[in-house]
Amino acid sequence: MKNIIKKLTAIAMCGVLTVGSVLMTGAVSEYEDRKDFEVTGTTQKISNNQLFVITTGYTENTAKNFGAMFISTDYQKYSVMFKDCIDAPKFVNLPKNQEFTRHMITANNRYFGNTGMKFNYDSTGGEYVKMRIKLSDYFPDVFNDDGTMTGKLSDGTYKNFDFTYEDFGTDSSGKPCYATSGAYFVSGGAVTSFVPDKNGYAELYISRQLGEDTGLMAYKYCRLKNGAECKITIGGKLNCLTCGDVYPDGNITVVDATSVQKYIAGIVEFGKTQLFNSDVNHDGEISVVDATLIQKYIVGLI
Known part of the structure; x- marks a missing residue:
């Protein structure tokens, strides 16, 4: 009643x-x-409790040491490295009636970027559409006009990150010095790791389900031989493209x-x-x- x-x-x-x-x-x-965006016409259908993981814009120079991890309430881990999705997307089946935290992971399976939010994928099945967006239009505080990201190092200098891996050797103590960066979008059950083109545009899949938001996770790390470093994890929401x-x-x-x-x-x-x-x-x-x-x-x- x-x-x-x-x-x-x-x-x-x-x-x-x-x-x-x-x-x-x-x-x-x-x-x-x-805000500049374009619907490419490409779509992908997935089932409830399923993840669709894909990369866009990757080249030979792209840093390939990142992935996505989803951890359930009973602490089961489901992860995909983005380098394994370059030639074809990967599909991951998740258990029903569970909530998950989502993270970015490195090649050695270290994970970070947990915002404390939990997500359920019991009803995220359906059609996902491929979009091409100008990153700086939607995230002006994160991306430059050419799609690169800028980070401030501990010595006060600034470093541009362009989704490549830069090897600087080792410092006097033998610690490796390098710069790397990566980013991905999550929209319902679609995970898109992207590398923008030279004009700052990136392609991603977003849900066409009413009210389904799209989240961004990005990472910047740099350590120089003089000890200057920065480690920045960024989480955000892609406003303006929600059904x-x-x-x-x-x-x-x-x-x-x-x-x-x-x-x-x-x-x-x-x-x-x-x-x-x-x-x-x-x-x-x-x-x-x-x-x-x-x-x-x-x-x-x-």
Whole structure:
């Protein structure tokens, strides 16, 4: 009985959202679409509780000593090295009804980058689409315009990291000195380790499931012969390319449903990011169905 009441209440809330959204004129401020991305047309389908791990942009010079690790609540480890995914993607089957922390790992199986967040993959199956994005548009504090990353060393100097491995030999104590860097995106069950091109663009797979976020993990390490070093792990969220986030601010709210309704009524125009995020049911059209699905997501019906 409680579930029925809860469902009826949620449906009633959908009705309130629909009426309210028509009345909320001017609730959405103007959005300027300046972020550069392109849908390549390549898709990949995976099952629930499955990881799809792939690399994009790798060359002979790419540092290949990184991978991804997923650790379950019962401390089972599932890992893939990115160098093993260059010629073909790898698929990893995860147990059901488990939560996982996700990490970056090195060739000697050391892992780092745990944010403390836990993720469940029981419902991440479905279609993933390949995107090409300008990294500095989405992460200006992480990536330079050419796709490199800059880190500050302990002696106050700065070092550019370009996803290669640089061997500096050893210091006076025999400790190895080198620089390396790597990064990957996780979107639902898709893991993409990428190397940007010379113009700072990278390719990745993202989920087209309503509300599914895409996370970034990047790593920079350098040690020079004079002892100067830096070790930086970066975690972030790829805002603006989440299905249903129509007014792309990183959250899905009534404002997003309102935006779709205003677009349908011809009150507002959409940029390409908004058009991409608005087609929630992926039928190639933006309609009241998409607004309704967003409303149902907000109240927990889907």
